[in-house]
Amino acid sequence: MTLTERPQKRYGSIVVGILVLSVIILVIGWLESAQPGGLNIAALTGGVVTFDTMVRIGILTTAVVGLNLLMGYAGQVSLGQVAFIGLGAYFSAVLTTRPSLIGASGLSGHWWWPWLLMLVGTVFTGGLAYLVGRPILRLRGHYLAMATLGLGVMVNILFRENLGFAVDKVNITGGSDGIYGIPRLSIGSWDIWPIERYYYLVWLVAIVGILLALNMVKSRSGRALRALHCSELASETLGVDTARYKVRALVLSAMYASIAGSLYAHFRVAVSPKPFDFGASLELVVMAAVGGMASVWGAPFGVAAVVILRDLLRTHLSLVIDAVGGAYEVVAFGIILILIMIFMPEGVVARTKEVVRRWSG
Numbered sequence: 114m115t116l117t118e119r120p121q122k123r124y125g126s127i128v129v130g131i132l133v134l135s136v137i138i139l140v141i142g143w144l145e146s147a148q149p150g151g152l153n154i155a156a157l158t159g160g161v162v163t164f165d166t167m168v169r170i171g172i173l174t175t176a177v178v179g180l181n182l183l184m185g186y187a188g189q190v191s192l193g194q195v196a197f198i199g200l201g202a203y204f205s206a207v208l209t210t211r212p213s214l215i216g217a218s219g220l221s222g223h224w225w226w227p228w229l230l231m232l233v234g235t236v237f238t239g240g241l242a243y244l245v246g247r248p249i250l251r252l253r254g255h256y257l258a259m260a261t262l263g264l265g266v267m268v269n270i271l272f273r274e275n276l277g278f279a280v281d282k283v284n285i286t287g288g289s290d291g292i293y294g295i296p297r298l299s300i301g302s303w304d305i306w307p308i309e310r311y312y313y314l315v316w317l318v319a320i321v322g323i324l325l326a327l328n329m330v331k332s333r334s335g336r337a338l339r340a341l342h343c344s345e346l347a348s349e350t351l352g353v354d355t356a357r358y359k360v361r362a363l364v365l366s367a368m369y370a371s372i373a374g375s376l377y378a379h380f381r382v383a384v385s386p387k388p389f390d391f392g393a394s395l396e397l398v399v400m401a402a403v404g405g406m407a408s409v410w411g412a413p414f415g416v417a418a419v420v421i422l423r424d425l426l427r428t429h430l431s432l433v434i435d436a437v438g439g440a441y442e443v444v445a446f447g448i449i450l451i452l453i454m455i456f457m458p459e460g461v462v463a464r465t466k467e468v469v470r471r472w473s474g
Contacts, residue, residue, distance in 0.1 A: 127327045130410060131320060138316045141167060146309050161425050164308055170417050171315035172376050175322045177400050177412040179369025184398070185406030186330055187362035188342030189250060190258040193265025194397050197238050197367040199272060199389030201374025204234030206292040206384045207285060214285065224299045231375040235368050242367035243360060250359045253345075265394050272386040291385025298379050315376055319413070322369060326409045329365075338362060342407075403453055405460025414461050422449060 145154050145164050155163045180194050207214065208230050212221040220226050249260040271277070272286050280288045287293075298305045298314070305314050329335050337358050340348040345355050378384050396419065404415020426442045457464040 124331075127324070127331075130327075131324055134323070134413065135320060138313075138320070142309065142312055145312070161428060162421055164312060166420060166424060168308060168312050168315050168380060170413070170420050171312070171319045172373050172380065173397070173400065173416045173420070174319040174413045175315075175376070176370045176373035177397060177404070177416050178319070178322050178326050178409055179366035179373075180397055180401050181404075181406060181409060181412055182326060182329070182338070182369075183362045183366035184401060185408065185411075186335065186338040186342060187359055189359055189362060190254075191261045191363075191366070192258050192391075192394050192398065193261035193263070193268070194366065194370055195389045195394040196265040196268035197242065197370035198374040198377070198393075199268055199384075199386075200238045200241065201231075201234050201371030202378040202384045202389070203272060203286060203292075203374075204237060204371070205230050205375040205378045206295050209296055210292055210294055211285070224301055227296060227298055227379060231372065234375055235371045238371035239364045239368040242364045246360045246363040247356075250356070250363060262391070262394075265389075265391060269386055269390050272389065287385070289386060291383060291387075293383045295378050295382045295384070297382065311380060315380070318372060318376065322372070323409055323412070330409060334358070334361070339407075399450060403450070403457075403461060405462045408460060408462045411460045411462045418453075418461060419450075422446065 141154060144152070144157070153164070154167065176194070176198055180191065183189050183191055183194075205227060208217070209221065209227050212218050212226075217226075245264060249257065249264070252260055273289050275284065275286050275288045278285060298311075305311055330338070337348070337353045340351065340353055341355050341358055348355050377388075400415040400419045401411070402415070403418050404411025404413070423442075423446060426445050430442050430445060453461070
């Protein structure tokens with residue numbers, strides 16, 4: 114975007130993009146629900162992509178949109194983003210299955226209780242990010258990366274160690290076993306399940322998140338974040354309060370992650386520390402990089418590319434190379450990601466736009 118770009122053109126492209134993504138989501142949902150000719154998503158993709166995969170992509174898209182705001186636009190490295198997803202997931206999981214911990218046993222039967230917890234969990238995670246962000250965002254470069262990495266590891270250990278309490282005395286996070294029996298979401302007596310209903314909810318949240326992020330990056334705050342990314346010193350000389358904008362970006366990205374975590378908890382109806390370890394944090398960064406760091410639209414494409422590629426290698430690599438194990442899948446996955454970064458350093462979306470521009474003259 115340039116400063117001279119007309120607002121009508123600026124917001125027209127957002128509307129077109131949202132409409133195209135919505136149509137894609139609706140078509141995929143219709144294919145799975147109607148199954149014309151007995152075909153569903155799994156059959157059409159040779160078993161590589163399932164409806165479960167599409168739900169996971171939608172949940173991760175919400176988290177990666179937030180991460181793109183922090184890393185791609187504000188230029189702040191975060192290797193512990195999965196901690197905020199875990200906080201959202203555990204906040205919903207703990208208080209929907211153990212409401213007596215806060216003396217709310219009488220509220221747990223109401224359909225709106227999980228929704229309220231999702232909202233409160235988002236505010237709680239954002240508040241925690243604010244408190245943590247003020248000291249650690251003073252760091253720069255690899256020092257900041259190490260601090261966020263430490264945050265992610267620390268939160269994961271707290272989940273695994275039941276926040277320091279003995280599980281047989283006060284069971285909060287369930288320790289290494291995690292929490293089971295998390296209720297499904299519903300509106301009144303209408304359950305948002307089976308998975309076809311949950312699919313539409315997850316993608317509705319992702320699209321709203323994309324829309325809000327697009328509006329933000331094209332606003333005055335978005336321009337300040339980009340200036341901050343280019344040069345912190347130059348931004349300060351122009352009057353940008355860099356410390357405030359960095360904390361804002363972290364809080365916003367944490368709130369996106371918390372919502373994704375809550376959706377994950379109610380989707381799996383179980384949580385454990387394993388999905389929120391260091392490897393998951395790195396995977397989020399890879400998804401953001403593959404889609405394009407400084408691109409909100411890069412989030413759904415980056416997540417889809419990484420998730421589908423990983424599932425494809427897991428299910429089909431043994432058909433190409435005999436007697437391969439899990440280690441070879443990781444090697445193949447790494448080689449492909451390196452090639453993507455070499456030939457598409459700015460991400461899949463930016464490269465695709467460039468190719469389309471060349472072909473259209």
